[in-house]
Amino acid sequence: MILSFGPDAAPSSAIAWALAMPTLAALAGYLFAAFLGETREAALRGALLAGWLSHALAIVIDITGVGAGSGETGARFGFAPALSVTMWLVLAVYAVESRFVPLTGVRRTLALLGGAVVVLAWLFPGEFRPNAxxxxxxxxxxxxxxxxxxxxxxxxxxxxxxxxxxxxxxxxxxxxxxxxxxxxxxxxxxxxxxxxxxxxxxxxxxxxxxxxxxxxxxxxxxxxxxxxxxxxxxxxxxxxxxxxxxxxxxxxxxxxxxxxxxxxxxxxxxxxxxxxxxx
Known part of the structure; x- marks a missing residue:
């Protein structure tokens, strides 16, 4: 429900691309985590963590209203932002749980879904509401x-x-x-x-x-x-x-x-x- 940075969120194209960097970094991290070989465990964990942290930063940008094109604070609402936050929470559960038990067979699917919702939230940023x-x-x-x-x-x-x-x-x-x-x-x-x-x-x-x-x-x-x-x-x-x-x-x-x-x-x-x- 909350947050998503979209390509129309900032009046300056330079600022827009700067604000889009966390989204692009999240997508890159998730894709690396999806397609790296299973034997490179340290690289897999690092790529997934980088994607997840970048995803979180993209969420924070929207919550603080930086990408709204105005001085008001608020949050974005939409179907894609809702999917984005939900997937971020599921990946958080996976990241914590996989440290203690091997959760094989789901890493690639989760990483691909993470990348998909990041792209969706960027393309369909939803509606910005400054007031509750x-x-x-x-x-x-x-x-x-x-x-x-x-x-x-x-x-x-x-x-x-x-x-x-x-x-x-x-x-x-x-x-x-x-x-x-x-x-x-x-x-x-x-x-x-x-x-x-x-x-x-x-x-x-x-x-x-x-x-x-x-x-x-x-x-x-x-x-x-x-x-x-x-x-x-x-x-x-x-x-x-x-x-x-x-x-x-x-x-x-x-x-x-x-x-x-x-x-x-x-x-x-x-x-x-x-x-x-x-x-």
Whole structure:
């Protein structure tokens, strides 16, 4: 939801290109991390870290309003900025977790996705808003994007869990490709789901509190449906011991609804309808 530097953000082309350097550096770092050989572990980690740090700097530029072309501070909103921040958070989880356990088979995919969202956020910088509709709105935005990142991490772990179970059933490997025991990977998946559910619940409560008037628009309805799906998943896990493909199907469904709620609705307004969405 927050931030993205776009090519139209600064009045001077020289300033624009200077502000674009973190974006270009992030793209270069992610591409190096995606295509370097697996044997060059130190270079891989360095490239991914450089991309991630540059990505963070591009985000900070937008949050401080440097790329807005005015002296006002604010934040950018749009489908591409939302994807950018979400992917940055997922990469942060991966970077920390991979220091302790080998998460094989996902590095290239994550790096390519990181590069893709950086380019999207640069091409489609979204809408700059210097003022929040409420003093609680920034907290609502932070909680919402944090829930996106946590659910994104849960989806990543759910995908690794599904692949590990498939390989074990096919007797193609004796250990999960993530390098973690299946039960540990499953527990981590649900911990991310639980943390994301708490963040999403808080974001929805804050949004309902300061919204005036309350609107049952596409974003609200899809967000509430996503909340219901995740609540059912956690309840089913606790009451009936849901696990494996049954649990991940609910996880993917809830994540898809959340993605459609904000990213999907903003995409329709920004790209298809080409008009600003309602505040």
């Amino acid at each position: 509709v409420s003093r609680w709105a920034p907290l609502h935005w932070v909680l919402g994007i944090a829930s996106y990142g946590l659910f994104g991490a849960a989806v990543l772990h759910g995908a690794m869990l599904n692949r590990a179970e498939l390989q074990m059933r096919q007797r193609a490997a004796t250990a999960p490709p993530s390098g973690m025991p299946l039960l540990r990977l499953e527990r981590l998946t649900f911990r991310f789901v639980g943390a994301g559910f708490v963040m999403l619940s808080a974001a929805l409560l804050l949004g309902a509190w300061f919204a005036n008037p309350w609107r049952w628009d596409h974003k609200t309805v899809l967000s509430m449906l996503g909340w219901v799906i995740f609540a059912a998943l956690l309840a089913g896990r606790r009451a009936f011991g849901w696990r494996g493909p049954q649990a991940t199907r609910w996880l993917y469904g809830g994540a898809a609804l959340l993605l459609l709620a904000y990213v999907g609705s903003r995409f329709v307004f920004e790209i298809l309808l080409q008009r600003a969405p309602p505040t």
